[in-house]
Amino acid sequence: MTQTQTISLTINGEAVTATVPVRSNLVDFLRNDLGLTGSHVGCEHGVCGACTLEVDGAMIRGCLMLAVQADGATVTTVEGLADSPRGQALRDAFHRRNALQCGYCTPGMLASALEYVEAGRPADRAAIREHISGNYCRCTGYQAVVDAICDLIGQGAKA
């Protein structure tokens, strides 16, 4: 059985080639091999949403995808977003509304919120609540997160 495989992918705009254990999931590869510790691990079975990140334009669970499955893919993590204007208005709205406390869910929560806002969806509290219901937050009670997303959409601003 092959224990490792070499993959090439684009992560936050940088070309990366690495040899990874085939059993390693994407988020462990990003965190442990590349030092991209912004993506967090909460449950390792796709429930909590802390590891949500973008692969080829889709928001996915970093714990449910093997690193080898990302071969050839374009990956954007919270660090990549922070280095670009994308999501800046959303981060500002989160900051203003204190839509985070401990910050552990935040990278995943931002990714899901960004997905909602970039899809052009409305400032509908129930729809936003439904959309972020795959992202567990133990601190805020979610209201501030909903407020932040509503603020941003209400301003007609780009995320």
Next chain:
Amino acid sequence: MNEPLHIFDRPNSYIGRSVPRPDARRLLEGRGKFVDDLQLPRMLHAAFLRSAHSHARIDGFDLDAARAMPGVVAIYTGKDFADHVTPYVGTLTHLAGLRSAPQMPMAMDVARWQGEPIAMVVAQSRAEAEDAVAMIDADLHPLDAACDTESALDADTPVIHEAFGSNLAWERLVEAGDVDAVFSRNDVTVIKRTFRFGRHTGVTLEPRASVVEYDPSENRLTYWYSGQAPHMMQAILAKHLDLPEENVRVVAHDVGGSFGIKIHTYGDDIATAVAAKLLKRPVKFVADRHESFVSDIHARDHVVTGRIAVTADGTIEALDFDDLTGIGPYSMYPRTSAIECNQVLNLTGAPYKLRNYRARGRVVFQNKNLMCQYRAVGHPIAMAVADGLVDEAAAAIGVDPAEIRRRNLVPDDTYPCVSASGMKFDDLSHEKTLDRLISEMRYDDLRADQATCREKGVYRGIGLVSMVEVANPSPMFYGIGGAPISAQDGATVRLDAGGALHVSSSITEQGQGTNTILAQIAAEVFGVDMDRVKVTTGDTDNVPYGGGTWASRGAGIGGEAMLLASKALKDQVLDVAGILLQSESESLDIRSGSVVDADSGAERISLRDLARTVYYRGNELPSDVKPELIATRHYRVTDFPFVFTNSAMAAHVEVDVESGFVRVLHFWAVEDCGRVINPQLVDEQIRGGVVQGIGGALYEECVYSEDGQLLNATMADYLVPMAGEMPDISVFHVETPTKTSVLGAKGAGEAGTGGAPAAVMNAVNDALRPLGASIFQMPMSPERILKALGKV
């Protein structure tokens, strides 16, 4: 002459303002520093074999196959640590009679709960450590288990610690007045109910984690951990690993949720420290989610049978109850697992004028994971029992729930006073908070809506709770009983050469905004812009000695220390300024980073110039002037065991009587936490707390089989509140500053979790009442609601 500016009415006014958290930006950009983010040279990774049985004799291990696995550096079983760590016992002397057995990081001869660590692999990676754990052949002989709380004291139940002769860990009786006489009167209505509170747990999104580095050249241990009480952990590690206390450094950077879970002593964490010391290499342990469910402390697990006696006009004459709590096989070290029961005995019915009171508590051992202090310790039980009985009594005598509270709440003008259980109360506002609640929630309109809905077959309910919350504990909480837990906190404020403040504090940040409010207080009291205040917390090498953040004590105790230190430094700086400027220091003030003339506000010297003069050009100062541009102050609560807060809360729910699902439509909280330092942060503490309380009331339960297997130890199976189920929560304040401090802040971290379960339970029962059904068991799952309705 102008009136002197009040300490809270100054140009750099931050106290009372919703200042955004400066350190939240970091977290939004993926720049957090959580323990698992830390990578050290030569670092190894730990994984544990945990007992698969709730009670089993350990007959031995075959480790050969495990040792042969790739990447394995060391394997330890419980006995391997016998000479390297001393046992710990979770008792405190002020909880008279409390007993518990010595614990070691990993079980030695007998495992006493499913999930107890019994062996440890240290390997090059976590994955390799887990691979080797799977190859350990443990010879475990299952023993009869005592899992059920209610039968724990029965004669035929196995005794978990033979030497004790029974599974009783602690008992206490509180009595005031003549309860029996009241219940035998014929002019009172007596209501009796049994309440059951399931086990739930904190489910911090970041699991418990530690990285431990040992440097033998200096005999120095550094412990990075995700926790709330660095100095407590320093004392514990030093004591049990035989290290000088000063050689142990405990660092807590970002903490991904804590809620009381990360304030205890866990065997796997201690084992990680022992392994690091033995191997002389850094070792990391990060619990996975399954390990979290089976080893993070659980909370609640109470059965309470209570009765209340009320007169026809709704006056509460007596309250009498019996609380039985299951705590697992040990009392948790060092805070003990009797505190929650003790809080229930102390706090039940505390908001009400009550002279005749009897509360019996018994704490029992069982073969389940340990139960200990989690957010709002004891409060959900105390409030649900008292306010549940109050609502049942109100219904029985035909008095509105709001009205029965008005008739019985301790009036706002009668403080200070002492409760039936002996709690000293001051500066509370039960009447004002209830009045505000009723007005803000439009109580009468909701009652009208309820009646209209019922005609359509829609069952809505309104539930109220009036509560007290323990905050700002004095040394009477833990220190008096012998725990290495500081009730006082320190703050240091230093003026740097650039004219900025560097402040440090012994309270800790877990996302609630500790660092922000410390900066707000220092900036305002000293007189600089807030962005010139840099804050250090969470490092025993670099902060004053103190307790940390728990028991809603950070703002009230740590905040007061920061206020005192900032005021002291201000006075010191003005003394230097007076000499430099040849002015009376009393005529000067510090505003926006400059020493100014107090009357005119005209700048006399910038803090930067003053500091540079002192630090670089001391030759310009008279030689007998020895400036100190640093000040440290400590603060503890002295006149009261606790500084209580109070609130009134309400839930509005709709019960689907066909499916049993409960939807919380809205929630209101009127909180009196004294002076509000940052309204946004306080509101968010209340909201987050309410949601955890709703979780306990409706969803969260650690479900055990009869033989002590935790059946739902995954996030998919253990239900926590998600955004889609949660209501918007309206938060309001009544501000009655505590007279125990200048700052006047009490605490706000736990009120929501303490009060929400009672409000939700009362609302559900209000909805079910026309159907003749009721429920007094949490979580109020759809199945249990349908059972209450007689439908399943």
